[in-house]
Amino acid sequence: MRNIESKIKQLIQEIDFHNSQYHGLDNPKISDSEFDQLVRTLIKLEHEYPHLIQPDSPTQRVGSKPIQGFTQVDHLTPMLSLDNVFSSDDLLSFENRIKDRLSLDKDVEFIAEPKLDGVAVNLVYESGKLEYATTRGDGVTGEDVTHNVLTIKSIPMKLNSIPPPKTIEIRGEIIITKKDFETMNNVNAKTGLKVFANPRNAAAGSIRQLDPNVAQNRPLKFYAHGYGMLSNQEDFSSHQDVIRFLRNSGIITSPYSTLVKGTSGCIMFYEKIDALRDSLDFEIDGVVYKVNKLSFQKDLGFVSKAPRWAIAHKFSSVEVESKIIDVNFQVGRTGTITPVAKLKPINVGGVMVSNATLHNMDEIKRKDIRNGDYVFVRRAGDVIPEIVSINKKKRGEKTKEIIFPKKCPSCESDIVRKDGESAAKCTGGSHCPDQIREGLKHFVSRKAFDIDGLGEKIIDQLLVSNMIKSTSDLYALDAEKIISLERMAERSTDKLISSIKASKAISFERFIYAQGINDVGLATSKALADNFPTLEDLINTDMHQLMNIHDIGPVVAKNILMFFAVEQNLNNIRRLIKMGVQIEYRPRHDNQILKNQTFVLTGSLTSMSRIEAQEIIENNGGRVTSSVSTKTSYLVAGKKPGSKINKANDIGVTIINEDQLVSLINNG
Ligand code: IVH
Numbered sequence: 094m095r096n097i098e099s100k101i102k103q104l105i106q107e108i109d110f111h112n113s114q115y116h117g118l119d120n121p122k123i124s125d126s127e128f129d130q131l132v133r134t135l136i137k138l139e140h141e142y143p144h145l146i147q148p149d150s151p152t153q154r155v156g157s158k159p160i161q162g163f164t165q166v167d168h169l170t171p172m173l174s175l176d177n178v179f180s181s182d183d184l185l186s187f188e189n190r191i192k193d194r195l196s197l198d199k200d201v202e203f204i205a206e207p208k209l210d211g212v213a214v215n216l217v218y219e220s221g222k223l224e225y226a227t228t229r230g231d232g233v234t235g236e237d238v239t240h241n242v243l244t245i246k247s248i249p250m251k252l253n254s255i256p257p258p259k260t261i262e263i264r265g266e267i268i269i270t271k272k273d274f275e276t277m278n279n280v281n282a283k284t285g286l287k288v289f290a291n292p293r294n295a296a297a298g299s300i301r302q303l304d305p306n307v308a309q310n311r312p313l314k315f316y317a318h319g320y321g322m323l324s325n326q327e328d329f330s331s332h333q334d335v336i337r338f339l340r341n342s343g344i345i346t347s348p349y350s351t352l353v354k355g356t357s358g359c360i361m362f363y364e365k366i367d368a369l370r371d372s373l374d375f376e377i378d379g380v381v382y383k384v385n386k387l388s389f390q391k392d393l394g395f396v397s398k399a400p401r402w403a404i405a406h407k408f409s410s411v412e413v414e415s416k417i418i419d420v421n422f423q424v425g426r427t428g429t430i431t432p433v434a435k436l437k438p439i440n441v442g443g444v445m446v447s448n449a450t451l452h453n454m455d456e457i458k459r460k461d462i463r464n465g466d467y468v469f470v471r472r473a474g475d476v477i478p479e480i481v482s483i484n485k486k487k488r489g490e491k492t493k494e495i496i497f498p499k500k501c502p503s504c505e506s507d508i509v510r511k512d513g514e515s516a517a518k519c520t521g522g523s524h525c526p527d528q529i530r531e532g533l534k535h536f537v538s539r540k541a542f543d544i545d546g547l548g549e550k551i552i553d554q555l556l557v558s559n560m561i562k563s564t565s566d567l568y569a570l571d572a573e574k575i576i577s578l579e580r581m582a583e584r585s586t587d588k589l590i591s592s593i594k595a596s597k598a599i600s601f602e603r604f605i606y607a608q609g610i611n612d613v614g615l616a617t618s619k620a621l622a623d624n625f626p627t628l629e630d631l632i633n634t635d636m637h638q639l640m641n642i643h644d645i646g647p648v649v650a651k652n653i654l655m656f657f658a659v660e661q662n663l664n665n666i667r668r669l670i671k672m673g674v675q676i677e678y679r680p681r682h683d684n685q686i687l688k689n690q691t692f693v694l695t696g697s698l699t700s701m702s703r704i705e706a707q708e709i710i711e712n713n714g715g716r717v718t719s720s721v722s723t724k725t726s727y728l729v730a731g732k733k734p735g736s737k738i739n740k741a742n743d744i745g746v747t748i749i750n751e752d753q754l755v756s757l758i759n760n761g
Pocket of ligand 1: 128172173174175206207208209210211212213265266318319347379401403405
């Protein structure tokens with residue numbers, strides 16, 4: 094029996110290896126029929142000895158049933174994004190900032206890689222076993238897409254590394270190669286299936302499906318470019334070490350990953366990849382440079398949502414010439430006035446563009462832009478189109494200087510620009526119609542109150558007809574009022590009324606985010622919701638409390654305090670609650686049954702996932718750590734526990750199973 098078990102394990106290892114050679118590296122080492130033979134042998138053995146089926150067997154990969162809905166999962170460490178540079182000058186400034194911060198006088202060593210245009214995913218391996226996979230989501234919380242990720246054969250269900258790390262979050266991109274994309278689209282066109290616009294859309298569409306059969310039939314590939322949580326990070330001193338470790342563990346990483354020195358090394362790499370770009374079999378939109386030394390990465394940290402130790406050097410995208418017909422000044426939710434050029438409509442890389450941001454007055458001066466100029470317009474990724482430069486040769490006599498207004502175009506209040514700031518702001522605050530309008534749009538948006546069916550046009554009508562003045566007025570709307578609006582019929586009215594009603598139950602963090610406080614995005618809202626038991630506690634907070642929250646700096650803290658100091662904001666919030674908005678607070682972690690107790694989880698749990706177990710423990714005031722020590726109160730052991738159980742026995746830590754965990758919580 095022992096022999097059979099080891100034969101099965103060996104077959105799994107071989108099949109995993111060949112899967113990764115074939116699907117991941119395009120470098121098959123055996124013929125298709127030899128591969129099929131390996132799989133058939135495994136299936137036969139598993140059939141004869143069903144009790145020896147291993148959970149990581151390739152035969153156990155895909156459940157064919159669609160899932161009911163996506164579960165939200167918090168990442169163990171946030172999934173950051175990257176800031177961009179478009180020029181060598183900006184890149185030099187990036188390296189200089191790093192040198193200044195670290196007091197270095199030598200060139201910085203970077204790992205340079207192509208920037209894949211795919212879908213970011215996070216793979217979580219516990220003791221070497223793929224536990225789950227998530228999308229990036231908002232960077233803090235993603236969606237569980239394990240069922241689809243398991244269909245990607247080049248992603249191993251088990252890491253080869255011995256011993257594997259206790260926990261590792263492997264970060265990378267799911268892509269479809271250009272060749273596979275073309276073949277797939279040709280077949281789809283012939284068979285009447287969906288034809289995709291580009292490989293990225295096809296990959297994203299495949300990962301966000303409830304039914305894993307869809308992803309299984311799409312040629313998805315995964316390339317790792319980094320990690321999030323890594324329990325044995327101290328074993329590595331450089332990013333290159335980690336990449337090497339991932340490769341040795343059976344994870345596919347970029348074959349172009351290169352160690353370069355200083356800005357000049359980066360630029361050489363950029364030029365090489367730019368020249369290769371068309372011949373590469375995957376879509377890229379630039380290159381990424383990451384500081385190689387991990388201790389430097391740690392010292393540099395991150396700001397907002399992007400690390401200070403990495404940057405994306407984007408390829409300049411298509412630039413097209415057009416003409417400025419006029420310049421408008423738009424008022425944002427927080428009063429920032431943005432000059433926007435109205436352009437003669439033009440097709441930029443497949444999208445019709447008729448507006449482009451001019452950012453602010455400094456930019457207009459720097460680029461010497463005048464109303465009526467011929468300009469080069471660029472669209473980079475999903476960002477708002479911008480004017481790169483003007484075509485001076487074509488400048489006629491009729492161009493006009495762009496003059497920044499002194500009064501807000503919406504409410505006529507004064508516009509001020511504080512010293513040292515590039516943004517000019519309307520001082521009308523909650524009296525400014527445009528600020529109110531943008532604030533309402535933010536309030537109803539998907540990540541805030543998520544009121545489906547309440548689009549820009551309806552908001553405009555509601556404002557013009559004076560039916561709403563603030564966000565709390567939305568909850569005083571009734572069918573009679575809504576049906577009186579243009580193009581609203583009975584059915585659409587009913588639908589809107591029920592979305593408004595459904596939006597009343599809202600998590601604390603979304604409630605905070607929806608208020609549109611300056612610089613308070615989703616991540617900050619979550620930090621606030623985690624740190625304040627109730628809304629009243631948040632309203633009554635002070636500078637000291639706010640500054641004690643990780644990631645909240647003095648500017649954001651001041652914005653929060655200023656927001657709650659405005660009587661009108663407070664009245665509106667109180668009215669929201671009076672109108673039936675119910676904030677759902679997360680269970681608090683203090684004064685609870687598992688307070689001061691530390692748990693370690695091992696093995697596979699049956700009645701709940703590891704993440705659920707962790708949540709249950711934390712929601713009852715306990716803490717979960719990854720390794721057993723004398724500080725551990727309990728080791729919760731599931732099936733097939735690893736070496737942690739021996740350590741727990743050695744140092745006398747109490748070992749319990751999941752039922753005992755539940756009764757500990759229920760009975761104290
Ligand atoms: S490193 C802290 N390397 O680009 C984030 N990212 O626009 C470090 N991406 O969120 C990311 N190729 O999903 C890195 N070779 C590469 C990449 C890459 C694509 C994605 C990644 C990131 C996004 C930012």
